[in-house]
C-alpha cells in the first residue's frame with residue numbers, strides 16, 4: 772500500500788492523490804486508488820485500480836521535486852528514523 776511520504780529533497784509531506792486524475796476513481800476512508808506495477812520501461816509505478824493509468828512520479832507542491840513512485844513504499848517508512 773502506498774503512503775504519503777516526505778519529499779526526498781525538501782522534506783515537505785507529499786500527499787498522494789486520493790482521486791485518479793484520469794478516471795476520477797476514489798476509495799473510502801481516505802485510501803489511495805493506486806496499486807503497484809511495472810511501467811513499460813521497467814520502472815516501479817503506481818497504477819489506478821480502475822483505469823490502469825500509471826504514474827511514475829509525484830510532484831512536491833513546495834519545491835517541485837518529482838518523487839519517484841518507489842519512494843512511497845511503506846517499508847521505507849519502517850526503516851527510516
Ligand SMILES: [Zn+2]
Pocket residue numbers: 791792793794795796819820821822823824
Ligand atoms: Zn483511473
Ligand SMILES: [Zn+2]
Pocket residue numbers: 778779780781782783831832833834835836
Ligand atoms: Zn519538496
